[in-house]
Amino acid sequence: MNIRATLADKPRPRYLMCNPQHFAVTYSINPWMDPKAWAATGQVLHAKAQQQWDGLHRALIRHGANVDVLVPASGLPDLVFTANAAVVLDGKALLARFRHPERRREEPIYAEGFHALRARGLIDQVIAMPDDVVLEGAGDCLWDARRGLFWMGAGFRSDKRAAGVVDDVFGVACVPLDLADPSFYHLDTALCPLPCGGVIYHPGAFTEEARAAIELRVAPADRIALDIADAELFAANAVCLDRVIVMSSCSAALRETLEQRGYTVVTTLLDAFLRSGGSACCLTLRLDRNSRATAQDAVTGTWATQRQ
Template identity: 60%
Template sequence: MRGQPTNGGARPRFLMCRPQYYAVSYSINPWMDPQDWASAERDLWGMADRQWGAFHDTLIDKGASIEFVDPKPDLPDLVFTANAAIVLDGKALLSRFRHPERKREEPVFAGTFDALQAQAHLAEVEELPGNIVLEGAGDCIWDAHRRQFWMGCGQRSDRAASDVVADQFGVECVALELASASFYHLDTAFCALPTGDVTYYPSAFTEEALRAIEERVEPAHRVALDHDEAAQFSANAVSFDHCLVLSSCTDAFRHKVEERGFTVLTTPLGAFLRSGGSACCLTLRLDHRSEEKSGGESYPRANV
């Protein structure tokens, strides 16, 4: 299935995994309640299947191209492909997970990326050195405006991984320590928009991390979320083609984003919030580039 680009440029490319075996069967973050899932498993799985399909179709309708990971039994979180790797300039750096429940995903993702390389969709596939833990693009977000990575650490990824990322990709990687177990990956509390704006939940970060954000992002380009917005995972969004695709948001948040030149598209993903995941978690962008290409998207600067 392929959509047509609406901006006249190259189609954004994502990696996704159908939720055939998705479930909340263990708990590795505060959002996950296996007993609650089990009480209505059939209905909740049906909801997840419908919601994933609607989200997928939204991306296709906006012109995205999708590659797929084959779902596997007993790997319920394989659907969260953002954690598979970090990809920039056709190079993939494979993830290493902290929890044993998710470490079983590593060979599946490695096989997927080997296949993508064989199909010439990627030029290189690399592994993390030693025992470094880094849970992919869920904790390492590309900022296309600043040409740098923002990396979450302290919950699921090691701070030392920021040096590895910088060395592998030849760009700056700014480590941001996460202060809350509920916002365990950076993408649960932070989104870098191509306009230079960032949406983030301040309470998810340590004071040092907040200073790092404030040093690099001017006040007019910071969109701070309140607790209710953060709990909706409004920061866990997918941005392309002048759109921000997310599960849900407040009217106030929508207005702030629309002021910055975006159309906000909501596609409910409540079944995945039960695992502590949402729109960004369900995708991995495969076509980020460290240098702008001619004919790419042009975004107006925020006038606030």
């Protein structure tokens, strides 16, 4: 077993993380990654990454999460981004199939980790993607509890036809969204469904057709559009713990918008990971999502009242 529990089992949101012991930028598979810049001050940046990861880990636990930690593996610097490990819902884990060879080496590590979780009773089924279909886990496949569907990013790192696999495995709708800007190469860099029904998103990250798909399903009052400044801070790459939203940073205007909707915004700086194109959501994977649960089950009080 290569996973250890950091908290006793409790009825709390449960996340998977991986310590950044081997995190570095040693190759480039997205526009944020600059191996030469990392190499120039790598030791300092690695220490900063560890400190910032520890801060995120503490913030999640402080706000009620259980966290299981995957043991890192040498030579796999992006293993820290556990959001990419799988799509998880109703006890089923659909393991990722990566596009780039640099990350395909992570697949057996994640598979071993999920089988360990299954042995502990935290996952019921571990399911492999078809060999010829690429889907980079929850980095490109986000559960929207209020609408009872998955949003799925496609184009740069995941295949659009993976939506059909997700639909078949989980028995829920999966809405594919074509991504248009390589800086927002995974869906979780540009979109975040909120428990209240709001959706944080950066319109410029999507094709016109994808924006229309979002607008068809999300009412204008529930669309929280990010400008380029907040988008480049990866403000959409956030972790939602009921009324608490954990992210690296955001503008005062976005904070105010979220607070008006009843959220507490917790910022814990993660800019070391932005050098690899990741932030809070990328560093975590929710393990206990249930398609039968609603935002009202998880949140005391009514969102409608909070938003008036």
